[in-house]
Amino acid sequence: MVSVAIFSFVVTSVSGIFATSIKLQRRSVAYQQLLDQTSYLAEYMSKAVRMAKKDISGACTGAAKLNYSFSGQCLKFLNYKDQCQQFCLDSARMKDQNGDYLTSGDLSILSFSVDLSGQTQDDNIQPKTAISLDVQGKENLRLKIQTAVSQRNLDVRR
Numbered sequence: 001m002v003s004v005a006i007f008s009f010v011v012t013s014v015s016g017i018f019a020t021s022i023k024l025q026r027r028s029v030a031y032q033q034l035l036d037q038t039s040y041l042a043e044y045m046s047k048a049v050r051m052a053k054k055d056i057s058g059a060c061t062g063a064a065k066l067n068y069s070f071s072g073q074c075l076k077f078l079n080y081k082d083q084c085q086q087f088c089l090d091s092a093r094m095k096d097q098n099g100d101y102l103t104s105g106d107l108s109i110l111s112f113s114v115d116l117s118g119q120t121q122d123d124n125i126q127p128k129t130a131i132s133l134d135v136q137g138k139e140n141l142r143l144k145i146q147t148a149v150s151q152r153n154l155d156v157r158r
Contacts, residue, residue: 027139033106034137038145041094041102042133045075045087046149049129052077052085053153054121060084065121067151068129070114075131103135110134110142127151 049068055078058064068077074088086097089112094102103109111134118125130148137143 027141030138031141034135034141034143037103037107037137038133038135038143042131042145042147044102045131046147048079048085048087049075049077049131049149050152051080052127052151053080053082054078067119067127068114068116069119070116073112075114075129106138108136110136126154 052067054065054067055061055063056065058066060078061067061069061076062071063069068075070076072088073090074086076084076086079085084097087102088095089109092108092110093105094109094112096102111132113132115130115132116127117130118127119129128148128150130146132144132146134144135142
């Protein structure tokens, strides 16, 4: 009788430890996926924004001689190939100018904000863009990330 009780206690303890380790492993994998996808998104957007050019005509940004514009949850700029490029928050997912999603359906972007400085021709400040994302992944994990990028080309008056 005592041996059955000890055996039951050991089996229950081992089962509990095993279940807890599986739960922790699942959470760890979900957090790794959240970090991977958020890191990719931040790096991809940073590279594109860093390589932006001044929109002399204003056809892309909506105003002449503007480097970037942010309105309606869309960041717009002229890329190094003289093509209008944008990143927009659409239904809790980030997408580009082609309508392709940059994040998987497993992630939900809760907020996307951009702080622009030096984007106009009227100042003597090198254009800088600060991008902030609040992302939620599986297992209700949440990550806030912010990156600041300065335009690669010098902002000279034209």
